[in-house]
Amino acid sequence: MSNAVVDHLNVQFTTEIIGALMSETITTKTTNEVNTAITASDIKTAIWRDYYEITKPRVVALLVLTALVGMCLSVPGAIPWQVLIPSMVGIGFLSSAAAAINHIVDERIDSIMGRTYNRPVATGRLTPIKATVFATILALSGFVILYVFVNPLTAWLTFSGLVGYSFIYTMYLKRATPQNITIGGLAGAIPPLLGWTAMTNEIHGNALLLVLLVFTWTPPHFWALAIHRKDEYAKVNIPMLPVTHGVNFTKTQILLYTVLLFVVGLLPYLVGMSNWLYLIGAVSLNLMFFAYAWKLKFNAEESTAMDTFKFSIIHLMGLFIILLLDHYLLPVS
Numbered sequence: 001m002s003n004a005v006v007d008h009l010n011v012q013f014t015t016e017i018i019g020a021l022m023s024e025t026i027t028t029k030t031t032n033e034v035n036t037a038i039t040a041s042d043i044k045t046a047i048w049r050d051y052y053e054i055t056k057p058r059v060v061a062l063l064v065l066t067a068l069v070g071m072c073l074s075v076p077g078a079i080p081w082q083v084l085i086p087s088m089v090g091i092g093f094l095s096s097a098a099a100a101i102n103h104i105v106d107e108r109i110d111s112i113m114g115r116t117y118n119r120p121v122a123t124g125r126l127t128p129i130k131a132t133v134f135a136t137i138l139a140l141s142g143f144v145i146l147y148v149f150v151n152p153l154t155a156w157l158t159f160s161g162l163v164g165y166s167f168i169y170t171m172y173l174k175r176a177t178p179q180n181i182t183i184g185g186l187a188g189a190i191p192p193l194l195g196w197t198a199m200t201n202e203i204h205g206n207a208l209l210l211v212l213l214v215f216t217w218t219p220p221h222f223w224a225l226a227i228h229r230k231d232e233y234a235k236v237n238i239p240m241l242p243v244t245h246g247v248n249f250t251k252t253q254i255l256l257y258t259v260l261l262f263v264v265g266l267l268p269y270l271v272g273m274s275n276w277l278y279l280i281g282a283v284s285l286n287l288m289f290f291a292y293a294w295k296l297k298f299n300a301e302e303s304t305a306m307d308t309f310k311f312s313i314i315h316l317m318g319l320f321i322i323l324l325l326d327h328y329l330l331p332v333s
Helices: 003-053 057-074 081-105 128-149 152-176 180-189 191-200 205-228 230-235 241-245 247-270 276-298 304-329
Strands: none
Touching: 057 081, 057 191, 057 205, 057 304, 081 128, 081 152, 081 191, 128 152, 152 180, 152 191, 180 191, 180 205, 191 205, 205 230, 205 241, 205 247, 205 276, 205 304, 230 241, 241 247, 247 276, 247 304, 276 304
């Protein structure tokens, strides 16, 4: 084979190799660009979800529902949208801010407990500074909306609820006394009052009755969860009632509170605030709650505590929906 032919083959072979390498480089570059784009998109979505998660949207939804019922029960007719929308947004924003502050304060214990270890602040997906800025924006926005578009009384009462939950309960009571949820539960019980004052600009006895209803419901609701998570609370030195006084004592307290809740649940009917539809619904739901508490006390299975906790959420939601239906279907004269 002549040298010319050999040189020609070498050049051709080299050209093919270089072309293949360039093609592979371009393909790799394109793949990396796609992967980078996907990763950036995923991160953006994750951040959005993390901010959303620290607002505890399900809890806030229940709070806003009770506030809405308070608004509806305060007047005989329809609620003007000019009051409804800013009230719901303002109360929702401040409640979300309170939830976010709870994530920030409980960062250490959340990272240890099985129920909360994957929360955004606990895992570091959101830094405490970013979460604090977010909570501050929500709180200021919510307060301004309520103060300007609703009334100052509702704005200050809602802000007091934030202080009560985020600072008095989360920072102090939660770590100081086994009665933490009994006392601190007042902060989570005020949304019906907020809805009422948003419409009337006054604190009415019927609104306080709705607050009492949620206040009485809170201990058996939360203590059922505390029984299920007793070992985790003990590990992080949080003095929940099952940790300090034992599971059996806590079960007794839950049962007694469901009896008290049954009595308090009758009051809206007895004072003429609601009609027979609410009475039937309240008696039915409260008897069911009592049945769960009875089983938890005397015939508990492994899942009974958590089942009781889950039903308690349905109970409160159902109770306030029935209040709403009764108000419009069977208005009290």
